[in-house]
Amino acid sequence: MTNPYGVSDAEFNIIKLQAARRAGLRKEFIKQKTNPFKHASEAGYVFDPALQKFLSMKVTSLEHFQANTRTSLFGFCAIVLPMFTYGYVLWKHRTNRENQIRSGELRYRDRSFKFA
Known part of the structure; x- marks a missing residue:
């Protein structure tokens, strides 16, 4: 039986798991962002290592470019x-x-x- 959204049950379950993971990550980020004592050394910003790696990669992409x-x-x-x-x-x-x-x-x- 298909669900009313026009996708298969397996795809629907994957979408639900992704939405739950996204909601959990959002909840964790808001919890860290609103904690007044946790990130006082970083000027109030939550340090995300994955975002830092991505931004560092974007900045140094010209140095690693090979024609x-x-x-x-x-x-x-x-x-x-x-x-x-x-x-x-x-x-x-x-x-x-x-x-x-x-x-x-x-x-x-x-x-x-x-x-x-």
């Missing part, structure tokens, strides 16, 4: 290629517009930025 083919291709495709493509499109549009203006194909009143 390889995949990261180089990603950098080229995500940064260099779009910049050059956009530059080429702008250059092509402006040269076509300039050629239309110089050859008289584009009337003066149809120009954009004619007063600039």
Whole structure:
């Protein structure tokens, strides 16, 4: 028999266990946070070693970065290629517009930025 949430019983039990674990961790954090004597040395903040490891990893990620083919291709495709493509499109549009203006194909009143 399925439950009314549209997931199997095994998945529903896993979700319930995760919610119970999350509630227990939240209760423990609130208990530590509201204790006025426990964290006086840390300026009132609860020290979480897992969060500290994560933040330290994020800060020092550049020091541990090693370039390889995949990261180089990603950098080229995500940064260099779009910049050059956009530059080429702008250059092509402006040269076509300039050629239309110089050859008289584009009337003066149809120009954009004619007063600039």
